[in-house]
Structures are given as structure tokens and as C-alpha cells.
Amino acid sequence: MLWVKSLHIVFVVSWFAGLFYLPRIFVNLAQIQADGAADTQKERDRLLLMARKLMRFTHILAVPALAFGLWLFMVYGIGRGPGNGWMHAKLAVVLLVLGYHHGCALLLRKFEAGRNTRSHVWYRWYNEVPIVLLLAAVILVVVKPF
Numbered sequence: 621m622l623w624v625k626s627l628h629i630v631f632v633v634s635w636f637a638g639l640f641y642l643p644r645i646f647v648n649l650a651q652i653q654a655d656g657a658a659d660t661q662k663e664r665d666r667l668l669l670m671a672r673k674l675m676r677f678t679h680i681l682a683v684p685a686l687a688f689g690l691w692l693f694m695v696y697g698i699g700r701g702p703g704n705g706w707m708h709a710k711l712a713v714v715l716l717v718l719g720y721h722h723g724c725a726l727l728l729r730k731f732e733a734g735r736n737t738r739s740h741v742w743y744r745w746y747n748e749v750p751i752v753l754l755l756a757a758v759i760l761v762v763v764k765p766f
Contacts, residue, residue, distance in 0.1 A: 621696050628688035635685045636754055638678030639717070642724050643747035645671045649731050650740040671728050682721060689714070705766040713757045720749055 645667055652664050692698045699707030730736050759765070 621692070624688055624691050624696070628685065628692060631681055631685035631688060635678060635681040636750055638674055638681060639721060639724065639750040640747070642671060642674050642678065642728075643743055645674065646724075646727060646731065646743040647740045647747065650736060650738060650743050668732060671731070675725060675728055678721065678724075682718075686714075704764075706760045706764040709766070710757055710760040713753055713760065717750070717753050717757075720753065 649664065649667050649671070652660055652667070693700065693707075699710070727736075727738075
């Protein structure tokens with residue numbers, strides 16, 4: 621069980637690394653002026669390439685993170701049974717993380733299509749969401765407040 625738990629933690633941390641950095645790329649993309657200058661277009665293309673690769677990497681990391689978590693829940697029974705309300709809350713946090721991940725993919729598609737309407741300031745705030753979600757998940761798992 622400790623191997624599965626370790627792998628779950630490693631993949632969750634790796635998944636979150638992508639979710640932390642991708643919106644930072646969005647901040648930079650939102651700051652680029654759509655003036656069509658050659659240098660600006662090159663920078664935009666480079667940032668979009670980075671974002672696409674990071675999004676693909678993040679998709680790949682999410683799968684084993686979720687699979688190992690499901691394994692811990694289904695096979696080892698971690699968080700099942702009475703007195704495990706913390707697990708219900710953690711699963712709600714996981715759903716929020718999946719929603720955030722999906723939101724990042726949608727935002728990337730908007731940037732690719734040149735349809736971004738949000739400012740770099742909005743993306744700076746958006747970038748804080750995974751920190752709050754990770755903090756909530758870790759507190760729920762370690763402290764088990766209910």
C-alpha cells in the first residue's frame with residue numbers, strides 16, 4: 621500500500637506543477653499585444669507551443685494520479701466507512717481540480733483561436749486557484765477534520 625500511496629503523491633504533485641505553471645503562461649500570453657508585429661507573433665507562437673506541451677504533459681500526469689487514488693480508495697479502503705467525512709470533502713476538491721484542469725484546456729483553445737478576452741490580471745488571480753485546492757486537499761488528508 622505504501623508504494624501505491626507514494627506513487628499517488630508523486631503524480632498528484634507533478635500534475636499540480638503543470639496546473640501551477642500553465643496559467644503563468646496565460647499571463648504572458650494575455651500581455652502580448654495583438655498588433656501583428658513579427659517579434660510579438662514569434663513570442664506568442666513560442667508561448668502557445670509551451671502551453672500546448674505543458675497541457676499535454678498535465679493531461680498525462682492526471683491519469684495515474686487519479687488511478688492510484690482510486691486504487692487506494694477501492695482496493696485498500698482508505699477513506700471508506702463511517703467517520704470518513706474528510707474523504708467526501710477531498711473527493712469534492714478532486715472534482716474542483718478536474719474542473720480547473722478542464723478550464724485551463726478551454727482557455728488554451730481560446731488563446732489558440734485568438735479569442736482571449738481576459739486580462740493578465742485576471743490570469744494572475746486564476747493562477748492562485750490550484751494553490752487553494754492543493755492546500756484544502758492536503759489539510760483534509762492529513763488533519764482529517766471530520
